[in-house]
Amino acid sequence: MSCGLLYEDVFHEHVAPGYHPERPERLDAARDGLDAAGVLEGAVRIPGRAAEPAELEIVHDPAYLEETLRALGSHEGYLDPDTFFSTDTRRAALEAAGGGIDLMTAVHERRADWGFALVRPPGHHATWHRAAGFCIFNNIAVATANLIASGAARRVAIVDWDVHHGNGTQDQFWDRPDVLFCSMHQWPHFPGSGLSHEIGGEPARGRTINFPFPAGSADADFLAALDEVIIPVIDAFQPDHIAISAGFDAHRRDPLAGLELSSRCYGEMARKIAAAARRHCGGRLTCFLEGGYDLVALTESINEVARALSEEPGEPLPRTGIASLPGRSVIEKTLTCIRSSWPGIL
Numbered sequence: 001m002s003c004g005l006l007y008e009d010v011f012h013e014h015v016a017p018g019y020h021p022e023r024p025e026r027l028d029a030a031r032d033g034l035d036a037a038g039v040l041e042g043a044v045r046i047p048g049r050a051a052e053p054a055e056l057e058i059v060h061d062p063a064y065l066e067e068t069l070r071a072l073g074s075h076e077g078y079l080d081p082d083t084f085f086s087t088d089t090r091r092a093a094l095e096a097a098g099g100g101i102d103l104m105t106a107v108h109e110r111r112a113d114w115g116f117a118l119v120r121p122p123g124h125h126a127t128w129h130r131a132a133g134f135c136i137f138n139n140i141a142v143a144t145a146n147l148i149a150s151g152a153a154r155r156v157a158i159v160d161w162d163v164h165h166g167n168g169t170q171d172q173f174w175d176r177p178d179v180l181f182c183s184m185h186q187w188p189h190f191p192g193s194g195l196s197h198e199i200g201g202e203p204a205r206g207r208t209i210n211f212p213f214p215a216g217s218a219d220a221d222f223l224a225a226l227d228e229v230i231i232p233v234i235d236a237f238q239p240d241h242i243a244i245s246a247g248f249d250a251h252r253r254d255p256l257a258g259l260e261l262s263s264r265c266y267g268e269m270a271r272k273i274a275a276a277a278r279r280h281c282g283g284r285l286t287c288f289l290e291g292g293y294d295l296v297a298l299t300e301s302i303n304e305v306a307r308a309l310s311e312e313p314g315e316p317l318p319r320t321g322i323a324s325l326p327g328r329s330v331i332e333k334t335l336t337c338i339r340s341s342w343p344g345i346l
Helices: 009-013 025-036 053-057 062-071 089-108 139-149 167-173 219-237 263-281 295-310 325-341
Strands: 003-006 114-117 156-160 179-186 208-213 241-246 285-289
Touching: 003 089, 003 295, 009 089, 025 295, 053 062, 053 089, 053 139, 089 114, 089 139, 089 241, 089 285, 114 295, 139 156, 139 167, 139 241, 139 285, 156 167, 156 219, 167 179, 167 208, 179 219, 208 219, 208 325, 219 263, 219 325, 241 263, 263 285, 263 295, 285 295
Parallel strands: 003 114, 114 285, 156 179, 156 241, 179 208, 241 285
Antiparallel strands: none
């Protein structure tokens, strides 16, 4: 099965003034993971290209874009205390967003079986009007909103397994019933959002689903949330495309958080989501790199994901293990909050 790949040298040129965990070496580690899985040689390369203003304005305030692009024209600095930029950041951020649109379109049109956007800067913390958490433009939201606006897709499901809640993506689609956003993340932790009662605005109640897992949560907790809630809701939602905010900082080796996922867990999550994509949208599934700051964990985890997505269709793996008591409490609280939005499903 062919992988659509968005990867450009300019993504390495987004460089912090000093040491920063969101560093160019992350892309080398990610590529190593894809290479070890054997998907690079036959990959369908999707070139990066600068997103047009109208493509960005679909999820970002024009005033924010004007101010940010003006700032990115200077040498280096910070857009907020965490989000740096350098001389080549403007080009990298624009090409990540524009290339992400083209990658998702290529997968949707079946020019590739599945896609992976190995991009920097990441995106899921960027909101309508501000940069945050290393993110400048919300790559996955830009691609999703443009795919729907083009008429190619009517409904898109986004699964975010980054250790940090995808607050920007949640905000972008809070009132949109045509986008399902599901996030499993650590709480309390940056950015402080993503509680179980955050389930979407009035026009889209239950289209936002959050699992704020405590530190120490591990594979069985994430897999239980998938099996018991996220996959059944995806089955009911029947998306035309599934996108994954693929952060790997919930890994037990990652230095920035306190969850305990294994590399193998990422492969199992990808396999379960891919099975849902085959059931509802011809396998259309696109991953966007978000966090992940231990290079060994990043290589191992992306290798597992790529192997899972490259397999021929088969029976989904059974859930491994039993959710912890704290994890079970989170799942039950989330179920209580969204059950009325999905009658007969949960």
